[in-house]
Every structure is written in C-alpha cells, then in structure tokens.
Amino acid sequence: MVCENPSKENLKTPGSLGFFCCARPNVSFRSNLSYLLPGKCTHRMIVVMDQNVADELIDNVTKRVQELGLKAHVIRGTERTVIAAVGDERMVKVESFESFPGVAEVMPILAPYKMASRELKPESTQVKVGPFRAGAGVIGVIGGPCSVESEEQIVQSAKAVKAAGGTALRGGAFKPRTSPYSFQGMKEEGLKLLALARQETGLAVVTEVMSTEDVPLVAKYADVLQIGARNMQNYRLLEAVGRSGRAVLLKRGPSASIEEWLLAAEYILNEGNPDVMLCERGIRTFETHTRFTLPLATVPYLHRKTHLPVIVDPSHGTGHSYLVADMAAASVAAGADGLIVEMHPNPEKAMSDGYQSLDFKQFQEMMNRCNVIAKALGKTFG
Amino acid sequence: MVCENPSKENLKTPGSLGFFCCARPNVSFRSNLSYLLPGKCTHRMIVVMDQNVADELIDNVTKRVQELGLKAHVIRGTERTVIAAVGDERMVKVESFESFPGVAEVMPILAPYKMASRELKPESTQVKVGPFRAGAGVIGVIGGPCSVESEEQIVQSAKAVKAAGGTALRGGAFKPRTSPYSFQGMKEEGLKLLALARQETGLAVVTEVMSTEDVPLVAKYADVLQIGARNMQNYRLLEAVGRSGRAVLLKRGPSASIEEWLLAAEYILNEGNPDVMLCERGIRTFETHTRFTLPLATVPYLHRKTHLPVIVDPSHGTGHSYLVADMAAASVAAGADGLIVEMHPNPEKAMSDGYQSLDFKQFQEMMNRCNVIAKALGKTFG
Amino acid sequence: MVCENPSKENLKTPGSLGFFCCARPNVSFRSNLSYLLPGKCTHRMIVVMDQNVADELIDNVTKRVQELGLKAHVIRGTERTVIAAVGDERMVKVESFESFPGVAEVMPILAPYKMASRELKPESTQVKVGPFRAGAGVIGVIGGPCSVESEEQIVQSAKAVKAAGGTALRGGAFKPRTSPYSFQGMKEEGLKLLALARQETGLAVVTEVMSTEDVPLVAKYADVLQIGARNMQNYRLLEAVGRSGRAVLLKRGPSASIEEWLLAAEYILNEGNPDVMLCERGIRTFETHTRFTLPLATVPYLHRKTHLPVIVDPSHGTGHSYLVADMAAASVAAGADGLIVEMHPNPEKAMSDGYQSLDFKQFQEMMNRCNVIAKALGKTFG
C-alpha cells in the first residue's frame, strides 16, 4: 500500500531518500518516540506484543506489516514476542498497530526529519547575510530593540550594536496588538526604518513576520525573517518563508520538543531554502523566577543532530536584564553559533519588554565578555 | 499620559470600564502576575521596594506613578516600603517600574481580561447552534472522526453520533500536511461532506479553520469554527473568526496559562462575537504515559472566572482510546458544559489519530455512562 | 555474567520470574524507557545501531549481549541494523550499550515492576482496614484535618466524617516543623488523640510517618501509614513500612513518573506487605492557578497497569477548597477506589492548609454528590 500523499520533495526528486511523507508534524506529539505512532508514515518500527498472546494475534500483526510492504521479523522471547517491521525505499502509510488486539506497545526507530539531520549532511551549515555569519565556528550576534519605535531609536541602536561587534540588527515592525490601529500604522514604516538603519550601518536586518500575506513585504526590507515561538507550527507560514528567498530564524515553541522543532525546520528546508537558523529562547516549566527556563544543553544536543546553526536568545529565555549577560556568556561557552539580544537606548522608556532589555553600556559589556570566551575557545565573531 | 492605543472596544463604548488597552497577550508571559509587568497597561499595581531604600528612590517611583495618572499610596513597613498604584477610569500606559532603582518587585492586581470575566457578566453563557447547546446546565456532545475521509465514513459517523445522543459532528477538512497536494484536494470537498452529513442528520458541524484566508469558506459550511491549540495565539485568525458570524470553539494551547487562554477568547469577544466556547485538551508536562496531561480542575476554576462554556477533549487530552470514556465521565462530573470526542467507523483504519478514536460501540457506551452521571447531577444533554 | 545483587524476593523464591534485580529505582530516571538504560538490569532490550555501521561494531554488541547470557537477534534493515537482546529466566546485569561505538539508541521492553503489575495478579486488590475498604468496586473515603490540634477538633471531625459516610480519619501527628520543640510535643499525643477518635467512632486511622525510627510508634496507634510525597523515594522508610504490619497509603511525588511510583510500591510489596494503596495528589507543572495539577487519567491508566487501589487527594491536588468537591466527584467518575479529603471544624482557624480544607457542611455535600455518582456507576462506599 503505497502512500497516497507523497511529499512534494519526493515528487520533485524521485528516488530521493525522503522518508516521511504524510507524517504530520503535530503539536500533540508527545515523546521522541510517539511521533511515528500509528497513523503516521515511517519505515521501520518495533511492535511489542502482550505477554503470552495467541499465535493468531501475532500472525495478524505480521500479515498487516507485510501488506504494507514491510518485512516482518518475529522475535519470540520467553515471555513476550516482538515484531520488527523493516521497510525498503518505498513510501508506505503505516496504520494503527496500537489498536490491534494483543499489541502492548509500538516503537518507531528512525528520526522523522531528514534534510535537517546531520546524518544527511555531516558538515555544519554557515548562514551568511551581509556581514552576519553564524555557524561552523563563527558566532553571529543580533542586537536591537523589541519594537521599532522611531528613527532615532533604531539608528542609535544599530550604531551601538555595530560598535560592540554585532553584525545584525533586530527590531519588531509587526507586533501583535489588541488594537488594529496601532498594528496597521506600524508595519511598513517600521520596516523602512530598519532598512534605513541598515543603510547607515551595514548591519543585516532581522525582523519577525507573522502571517503569510506579509511575507513579500517583509522580505522586501529584511535580510532574515524571524518566525516567532507562537508560529513555530504555522505550516503555511513556514512554507511561505521557505519560498521567500530570505534566511530564516526559527524560534522554538515554548513547549516544543526537539523533534517538533526540527520538523518545523524541515518544512522550510523542503521548499529549497537552506538558510535556516534554530533559535532556543526558553521553554515553559514550573519555574517562576525566570520568564522561561533556558535549557542550554539544547546547543550541543542540536549540534549532534543537525547541521543547522543554533542561536540563543538570553533575553526572552530569562526575562530579566540582569541575567542576560551571564546567559549570553554561557551560551557562547556551550557552543552557540549566535546570540539574539534585546537592547534599547533607554530600557525604562521602552514601549515593550523594557525589563529584559540591556542599555548600550550593558550590551557592550556583554559583548566584551563573550568575546573573551569566544577567543579562549578559538572562535570568531561574524 | 493617556494610552495611545485604546482598544477598539473602548473606542466603541466610551466610558466603559475596559481596562486593558495595549496589553499585549503574549505566549511569553509567564505567571499569572507577569502579564501586567512594566510595558503593559493596567490600572493598579503594587510596587515592592528593596530593603532600606533611600526616600529619594521611593519618591521617584511615586512621582512616576502620579505622572501616569494613578494615585500612589505609600505604605512604610519596618523593613520595606510598598507603593500601591491605584488607577481611575482613564486608560494609562504603565512603564517599567522593575528597572527603577530600588524596586524589588512589581505585582499587578486585576485580571487583564474583561468581557470573558464573570465579574462583568455573572450569568453563564449558553452557546446554541441548531440542536447543539452548551452551558448553563446543558451538556453538548461533539463526536466524529479526526479527518473527513469519505462520504460513507462521515455520514455513518454522524448517524452514530446522533444515535448516541450527541448533537454536533466534528471532522477535519483542513489538516496540516507536508504536501500541498493532499491539502488542496481535501478542503472544500471535506466541508461539503460535512454539510451533507448535517443535512442527513441535523447535527451542527464543528470543523477547524487554520488561516485567515480560509475563514469565509469554512464559515460557509460550518456552524462552529474550531481554533486549534497551535493557533490559540494567532491573533489575526482570532479576529477573523470573531467577525465570522459563527460560534467558535477555542482550544487551549498546550503550554498556555488560563490568563493567556482567556485573553485569546477576549480577542474573539472583542469583535462582537459572544459565542465562544473554551476547550481544555490537555497541557504538556513531564508525564509520558499520556499524550498530554488533562487537568480537569480547569473546569470548575474557569466556571469561577468566566461565564463562557467549558468543553473537554478527552481524546487529545489522553491520546489513548482506552482512557477516553473514563475521562469523559470525569469531565461531566467536574461540571463540563460539553465534550468533543474522536470516533471512527473503524479506528484501526483511520487515516490519522486512530489510536485515540473510539469505535461506534465504545462511543455509545461512553455516552451511556455520561448520561447516567449527568442525570444524577441534574443536568441534561443538549 | 549472573547478577551479583539478586533481589531479596528472588533469593526467597528461587525460580521466580522476578526480573529486576539491581535495577535502582531512581529519582533521576527520566522517561518510561530510560529506567532500564545501561547499568541497570533487564531481560530484554532493543539496541538500534547508527546508520551504515561497520559489521565489526554490530558484532561487538552481539558478542556482549551473548556474554551476558542473552540471545541476540540481528535485524538488518536497508539503512539501519537493530539488535534485539532477549533473555531467559536468569538474572543478568546489563552494562552500558549506549557508550558502545556505533550504538544510536537502546530501548528496554518490559516494565521494571512485577509484584505491583496486573500482569502478575490480574484481579484487583481490595485493602480492608476496619470499616474502611478500597478497591474492587468499593470506594473508601478518608476525611479529616491536616493536623491534629485538639481532642475536640479531632473527635468532632471524626464524627462528621462518619456521619457523611466516610470510613477513615486522617490527621497529621508528625508534621515537618522548623522548631524541634513543636515537633517533639505533638507526636505521640496526636497519635493518642487519633486513637481516641477511632474509639469513639470506629473509623480507621490514617496518619503520616516521616522517618524509620517513628514507624513502630506510629504503627502502634494507626491503621494505615501514609508515606508523604516528599518521601516517596525514601527507600529505607518504604522498607520499614513494608515490615510494619500496617496498610500503606503511598503518595505520588510531585515529579514522579508512574514507573517510579510503582517501583516505590514494589519496595513495600517486596517486604511481604500486600496492603498498598497508591494516592494521586497532583504533579508540578507550569500551571499556577492550582497548587498542583491533578491528572485524573492516572486513575484508569493505573487500573490497567496495577491491581493496587488508587486513591485521589483533591485537597492537595488543587489547593483550593472551592475546587475540592468538583474534583472529588470527577475522581469517582474516573473510577477512583477512594478519596482522601481535608476537612476541619473551622477552616479559617486551621493551623495549617486551612485554605484547602472543607468545613463539615461542605464535606457532607461533597459526599452526597459522590454518592449519587457512585450509585449511578454501580459502585458502593466502604
């Protein structure tokens, strides 16, 4: 039973190794095993039977495995029997074995992402946009205010970022608001101010895009399109930025597993866009003394699993300006390929997120500290 | 300093008590206190000063509070001083007190949602769509498959839902897929099949809408628009369904706090749409034996905080068909105003989520059990 | 290589199927798979190799599996090879395959608890202590104050519990305190008051024991020894109550997985004490509107995995008196075998946890509601 929903990638390049087809990356996948549970496509899995089940039930599962074009290996233990289903190159749709009588558990074997995986591409990817570089031993630093507020504010910020050694400017032109008036008024004007700041400093511009309709406009002005944490699984938006011709900074959702995140990256890569950066910005846990919990082990873990650069956001990841520099330094020491940090000419007067923004002096001090560590580790800033 | 971004609601009804203005409901707000931290609008807050601060620092804060049009009440303790800032009817924009010298902590007082709150509207809201009713003592049951697959599948399902006492049919016409082909092919056809099933059974139709562009099309066929967990904070989509003229089922995001969820509902209500139902479908925790953790205390807690009906989804909330009926019964006992449950003519063959779907017989048994409990508690099904 | 640390159980009953030996149940085991990771004992596992590994690495693993007395089944796929290691009756110590070159992942197959599992004992266990019964269709209700405060308070409470249909009295005689004075003064006196209340009402007495030294004293007065959430993995204490001759109420730790909890129960069962009740009292999650998150799907899930009765504590599980009755009703509907509920003659004056205690009238109303549901479901109170 060949999969009736082959991925676009596979249609384009027959014979490719793309092994997930209708596997729906889903907010509701729980563990790193469950993503390929019945109903999803995979190539191989382990079906663990209940204790002492009748041979007939084992045969049922075996038969179904074979119907699906997989080979079934039956392993009879002293108490339990296990059936390993191993596939070949063809795409298959695997139905629910969990609801088969006698089945105790189903475990898939392979990871569901491919283009993002280091198995496919062992060498590290470096994303380059203007003076900004991240990955493969180079650390790119993105600084700037939460929101674009005025020409003076954004140009001053850009100059301060550059002076401190950063190579990209962040700033929100599209921000979610209660009122449609504020929203309508800010968007293109904010983008133009970002472009102006780029003109004055040469920095690359990073800004968030929140909906499919806005992609062309934002792509006209920005160098890197940021996908916010809330949109990590907005598949249409992922596809749209995948076709935008711009590099993408993909923030992790606050309750996303690593697999869900890499699958979101896969959506972008699948559209032919290789310039994807992953941005760890903290997860939601029981902790309340920080806005989110920033799990830096993500950095070396991702470096084993994927070739994509890993950026850390210590501003959202902690929510307090007094923790930002320490966590920026820790990120560099953990091997991060970049940082994205909120700063503002006057954090007390910032229109949003002022309490987690650094002022220019604090930003410079943070950069000094990160530089010392990077140099000690034989890395450079780009 | 009057807020420059008054909410649409306030513009429409001058003199109203609407107390959040540019308060940006945000995935990154952490605790139920932090949503009104500096940079957000609120009407009153408690500023706790550091120990033994100089009077000058206290005066700074007091002055700023007064500049913002709030009254400052200074409470001097033996070790610490606390400043209570209490507002009047005017909308104000409160800037970051946390970064003021000498400030230890800032705590807001009021909840940031208003139209959803029971304080504003003490009587419970009942949502009525065709035969379906939920709220104010009536329990509405929505059943059906995860995805619309065929006429036979959806019509059979609708008949089984009706036979068991349900009044609405669920079924996904828009499902996120890797391939654009499968997606393009399914959408309107699936909606037509849902409409056909409604014609044959009279059930109300509930289906998910995933993007702003699709709202008119989905609203043409469906009676209730479902906002999925991944889109709970997609504000444009919330606004669009708020203007759609259809009732809305708003699923909780897997890491959303109650406040974030009610603020998302506020977006819809704010567009003039009163027919909003909240759907608890489980949160992401460290537990791995269920797909999500289903926190039923949400039901009575929400009943205190809001007048909106609360629906429970025991299918996604557990991820295992064998747990669904028990949790459906528990939901009714906890006071739920409705249930949304996945069922399928043949769960083993389901194209998605088969392992958490009930078959028709199991669905009937679940309904029997819920009926007995509802009757014992003096409630009816609608 | 035979395990050098056979479990006591296995020593007592040679030839038994006891399959965990030196498996150290550990707070730090993460997922329901990781408990049997390298270094722990198990009888069977799946070793997934890296892609395209050399045959030599596969042979290394196979050889090691055989050295350990297990049979190795090698399954060669098109991309990966999987080695299933299946054991026989002998106890073996399995060393770390994860650190073997070429190994991608190791997955164990069987659950590590045995005496608690329903596989071993399919029929449900009913714990009976005086008038109190829990399990196998009978619901036992334990009510009473957080702390024993006075004769009047505890005897009045006991009478109110009995009048409402409860069969056991709870009350803390050993409470953790900063000061050793309060602690020393309360303990035996509190136990005597509990015994007095039992004498006057016939109720069974449930009280917490906090350290090994206190077990004989508490066992002298109490009918059921409660192990608090903080002590769920205090192995010496578990062994001591296992030898105490008293029934045990084992609370779940706020971050304990189901497996860790059942392994803790196994410690008690392993000492020859069959009267163990599991008590779900909520887990720690990102939610802040309740003290803990009460995951009721635990109840039907545990009923599939274990024969032991499952009690729910809606008082600690929510932390607010106004949520207790709803969650008690939901627990009964979910199939709970019992409830443990805090109540107090005057919650406002309670010395501890007053904000989550019911008064006598509220307790009676909760019982009325639970009774109606239990009757509707064909269950009785015991």
Place this chain on the structure above:
Amino acid sequence: MVCENPSKENLKTPGSLGFFCCARPNVSFRSNLSYLLPGKCTHRMIVVMDQNVADELIDNVTKRVQELGLKAHVIRGTERTVIAAVGDERMVKVESFESFPGVAEVMPILAPYKMASRELKPESTQVKVGPFRAGAGVIGVIGGPCSVESEEQIVQSAKAVKAAGGTALRGGAFKPRTSPYSFQGMKEEGLKLLALARQETGLAVVTEVMSTEDVPLVAKYADVLQIGARNMQNYRLLEAVGRSGRAVLLKRGPSASIEEWLLAAEYILNEGNPDVMLCERGIRTFETHTRFTLPLATVPYLHRKTHLPVIVDPSHGTGHSYLVADMAAASVAAGADGLIVEMHPNPEKAMSDGYQSLDFKQFQEMMNRCNVIAKALGKTFG
C-alpha cells in the same frame, strides 16, 4: 497572637530578625508567592478584596489583621479595595485570609528565608575544605565515579581528578539498592576506600548521606556531606547534617522551586553550620532528550538572592556523557562556583550511570576548557 512555635534560632537569640517561624517549608508550595499563604507565618502581605465588597467584609479582614499584631493599611480603589498588612519585629502566626468572605487573593511580600539571603549577608561565602574552595571568585571541582567500586577504581580516579586540577573526590558509598545485602556490604568499606584515596592524593572527600543514622559514620570519613535530590526536603536529615560539623552539598530536588531549595539550606544554616553549597542538577520538564533540564540561569539568579556558593552538576543535569563538557564550560561562564562531574576509569564497565560518566581523558579535556574560560573571566580554580 504570638506564634506558639518560635524557631530555635529565635529562641536562642531573642530580638533577632528571624521572620519565619512555623512557616513549614513544603514540597507542596507552588509559586514563589504561595509559600506564605494563609496558615504560614509572615510579616506582611497584601489582601486583595473582591470587587464591590461590602465594607463589613473589609472590616472583618482589617480586624483580623490587627488581632494578629499587624498594622492594616486599607487602600480603596475605584473598583477594588486592597489591604496591606505590615508587621513589626514580633513573630506572628497568620491564619487563612483566603477563606474569608470577600477575599479575592492574598500575596505575601518578603522571601521566607533569611540566613541564606544576600540581604542579610552581602558578601559571598567561600566554603573551604582541605585544598577545595568554592565561592567568592574561586571555582572548586569535584570529580569521581558514581559509586565506589574498588580500591583501584577509586584511587585511580582520585589521581586523575588531581592531575586534571580538581580538588575534591566524589564517590557513592551509600547507594539505594533493591537488595539489603549489597547495601550492607558497601557502606563503611566504601567510606574507607574514599579516605584511603584522600590519603594518597590530599583531595577532599564528598559523599552522599541518606539517613540520619548514618550521619556520624559518614561524617567520620567524609569532608563534605552530600544531600541527594530525593532528600532535599528530608528535614531531619537536614538538621542532622547541620549539626555534623561537616560542609554540606545540597542538591536541588527535580521539582523544587528556588524558595524551597533556599529554605532547605536555611534548615542547615539554622543549626549553626555556615558551610552550605547549593548544587543545581537539573529539573524535570517535558523534555526527553536529556535526563533532566539543566537551567543555568539558576546560577546568576542565586548569586543575587544568596551568598552561598552555587555548584553545577552537568552529569545528572544532562544524563549523557557527550553533553557534559559543554555544559561544564557553560556553567563556568555563567558564574558557577564549582562543578561536580562523574568520571570513571572505564565508563562502559561502570556499575551505575556509566552512560553519563567521562573517562579520564575526557575529564582532563573538560578541565582544560573550563580553565581557559575561568582564566579569561579572571577566576581561579581552588
């Protein structure tokens, strides 16, 4: 109403500022606000009333506040009234205001720990034991195997730790086991081997103590007593190590808040033992790719709140040897005062936790990297 359970500290030093008395540090305290909810002792709090409550209800609360010896400041807003209760030096027991009619919320103001707080003691504490120093700019490194297995294993390990620049040796002599035989056999012998290794290398010895009875024995051989994560709230054990005359390494419980952890430290300090080190070893979250989630923002956050040294355990915090060195480096960059790292002559053959242990070469490389970073930051190893 003076508190009837004054803390020992207060009894000893009348007139002291010790402001928690019967405040029971409790696993079940949820947020950083809830620890001082009704039923606990505190000196000041904010009581938020419901909207538009009758003056009588406000008077009730005010009266009760005054009865408790606190001053009540009533702040009347346009919609709500807030009552600030501010105390003086006397210890008071505060009862449940949350269950008072008309009360919407209760918020405490001060942190409940005192001796651990930096407010009390602004300068950083340095713990010194033999050659080992941690705190105040000096980083102490503790290395060694999970369990003491043999003289050769522990002496070799100690030499490798010393050669790499570590100053303390870790090794478990008391490990939780299923079988009492293995346990009985290992304990004192293991301690003697640790002492022997100290004799040969001069390193300080760090080892876990699991129960009150074992404290004298362990204290006889060890220099630093480790309290494991499972015992973080075992108050008797905390008191016992507080009186042991040995420095203490207090691990964070996997679901403990910072406040609960500092309160646990307070127990030890309260016995007159100033040599307490806090050890972050990861919290339990929804993440499954690491054993725990290691939240390094804990380090700078604790440095603001407490003067005690903060040690990080990257071995348990990640659960994978390949993540340890990166997280050790990140910890040093984040400002950690020390590291505790598992290493073993032959991790593949380790009796426990081999998959997270480094071998000697990896340990040396980790130290080299940490040294470079420490030097760059102007810190030294001790």
